[in-house]
Amino acid sequence: MPYLLIVAAAALANIWCLGSRFYLDDIWQIRDSDAIREGRLDFADLQSWTYLWYIIEARLSGMSPVAFHAVNWLLHTGVACMLYVAARDFLRDRGPRGAALFGAVLFAVHPLGSEIPNYARTQDIAWVTLFSLASAWLFSRFLRDGGWRYVIGAGVCILAATVSKGPGLAHALMMTGVVAAASLEPRHIQVLRRLRIPLAGLALVTLVVIWWCGLFRLLWLRMPDFSQPRVLGHAFTICRVFWEFAWRAVLPVRLSADHHIAETLKHPGSGLWGIGDTGAWWAAIGMFCFATGSLALAWRKSTRLIGVCFFLFVGAMLMRFFFFVPEFMPEYRIYPGLPWFCLGAAIVLARGWRALTENTGRAPAMVLILAFAALSAKRSFLWHDLDRLMADVLEQYPTQARAVWMLQERDADDGRWQAVIDRHRTLLPEVSRRFHEENRNLKPERELPTGHHALAEVGCGGLYAQALAMRRGPQAGLTEINRLEDYMRKLQMDPLVHAIHWTQFHYAKGLVLEIAGDYKASAEFLRMEHVRNKRKLDLQRVESEIRQPPH
Secondary structure, eight states: OHHHHHHHHHHHHHGGGGGOOOOTHHIIIIITOHHHHHTOOTTTGGGHHHHHHHHHHHHHHSSOHHHHHHHHHHHHHHHHHHHHHHHHHHTTTTSOTTHHHHHHHHHHHOGGGTHHHHOGGGHHHHHHHHHHHHHHHHHHHHHHHOOHHHHHHHHHHHHHHHTTSTTHHHHHHHHHHHHHHHHOOHHHHHHHHHTHHHHHHHHHHHHHHHHHTTHHHHHHHTSOOTTSHHHHHHHHHHHHHHHHHHHHHHSOOSOOSSOOOOEEOBOTTOOGGGBOOHHHHHHHHHHHHHHHHHHHHHHSGGGHHHHHHHHHHHHHHHGGGGSOOSOOOOGGGGGGGHHHHHHHHHHHHHHHHHHHHSSOOHHHHHHHHHHHHHHHHHHHHHTTOHHHHHHHHHHHOTTOHHHHHHHHHHHHHTTOHHHHHHHHHHHHHHHHHHHHHHHHHHTTTEEOOHHHHHHHHHHHHHHHHHHHHHHTOHHHHHHHHHHHHHHHHHTTOOTTTTHHHHHHHHHHHHHHHHHTTOHHHHHHHHTSSOOOHHHHHHHHHHHHHHHSOOO
8 A cells, every 4th residue: 555655646746757858968868879779888887777778768669758758757656665665664663653655755746856757867866766775775674684685685786876877886885874874773783793704705795896897997087186176166066056955855946957056166276265155155064064963863862863864865965075067956966865855854744743733644744745746747747848848947047058059959950940040049149148147247256157158059059050051051051160160269169178069069060061062071070079879870971972973
């Protein structure tokens, strides 16, 4: 019965994801990926497990968005069921009756987790969360009941989380370690001392396997260079982002498919005190107090359950300090901590309601769950229509040029060249104007992601040049693509530092030259960087034209 309730709640909130379409990273990492079409894993590294499933889904469905979103929905439901299993044992005889089920259902319908079913690319973080919860539960079962199968199972889950996504190892170790520490009793200390040699041997074997697979080297390469000024600014930005997630976990409104968050800046050579962003300092102090307060609650037996839950919620963002990715607020970043927030909230609400009314509180719990389910369902329908989804992004973040780029790519793929021209001349200039105006007001304490904005400008400019070549003639397209190149050089975009920008430009110029009939020059530009995915198909088409005998 409990599992049926969880499945039904997840379906009520998220079954609408089956109508969602591919979006953003879904397009180039899944839909257009030649590695997935060819069934190759040689590039996947710390995402091998996830890409194996992408390949399976593609083979069974032929790149159907319905299939990919269905798997994500089932994974999200599986995480909710795993949360119930772990919480039921974790709360045994220590928590409010029904809190485990309430927490699992609350997580299943929570709007902050609804990005996972609707955004296929986030399947990796769903696997990480599932395996991390499973590892924590299995090791807690070992502490409670003994049995090496639980230890081995926990180790396998940690390894699986590691090869699902880069931060997977950190998430799995943190969840398992914190839950294990909270579950320790005096008798466990004696057992661990008695088994210290076998446990140490098992840990050594696990480390050797991870080293032999090259995972340590990959993790080391992904560590940030702490001497760079942006790394400290990144940490302070993460502190601000945590509070953006925290209040949305309580009141899940103003969610977005593509949040646009300004980065806190550190003045070069100024040390720790070079952070002039007062809001970021308060956010960092608040995050530190939240984390230490959670640990203090976890230290006391009477509040240990709540403390563990809220520490694992904030811990999901604390570990992001060590993963420097200048895209600060995709909602899936908080997903591994969201199950613990929901469980902690369930415990607090159950105890509070019982203390106030002396009853179980099923009616208010049902109202909350139905309200959250309705918000999640409403959000899913945005993903059905890219125009509505991007309009929602631009309504909240009028400076997010990537939303314009997504619409331009969609219309270019569909051959709606006039729509590309019209949007480039009307919407993009207004978005760019607002971007530069807001950035001027933010500096020197913060800065909107100028690299992302410039990349969107290059992407849109390349598509605009192709549209002009198709509608106004090849010469118009060549003139525009050359103007774009001059603009990039005027911005002093270094080919090494801004390699992704030049990759996008070379691809666009190659396609404009193809429209102009200069196939040899087109092929040269298309070969300039890694030839893969859609670019590979375009190059094959151009090379077939080169091989054609002259008329």
